[in-house]
Amino acid sequence: MDFQDLVKFALICFDSLAWPLFALGYPLHASIQAIEANSNTDTKKLVTYWIIFSLISLFEHAFMGILQWLPFWPYMKLMVVGWTMIPRFDGAFYVYNHFVHPCVCxxxxxxxxxxxxxxxxxxxxxxxxxxxxxxxxxxx
Structure with missing residues (x-):
């Protein structure tokens, strides 16, 4: 196994493991911590994240026929979910306040x-x- 094969294998593993770890693993852990700490602000942030995550999943499910033709869709989805998940950016709040809230209210x-x-x-x-x-x- 040469270096190129090792890099390809690492990218394949990253591609298949990054999505569940980033999108599900960390938010689940943070959700449990927020519930245990009884923190209202953290709970509100995490509920907002789960709403946005659900909307992304519904969008992907509804438009999978079109999205499968986009070669970088998994990476774009990973970047969007990462941006919405990282507490420093508060991306989920931004998406909710600018896109979801006006439609719901x-x-x-x-x-x-x-x-x-x-x-x-x-x-x-x-x-x-x-x-x-x-x-x-x-x-x-």
């Missing part, structure tokens, strides 16, 4: 008004399309 009347506008738009377009077909059919 939309008030119900705004959504209802938006859905009614969509309903009117699609209903009008549907009626116009079918009326033009009907008129064309009558002309024949």
């Amino acid at each position: 939309v008030d119900l009347p705004t959504i209802i008004v938006w859905l009614k506008k969509l309903q009117v738009f699609f209903l009008d377009n549907f009626l116009l399309m079918n009326m033009s077909r009907f008129i064309d059919h009558l002309k024949l």
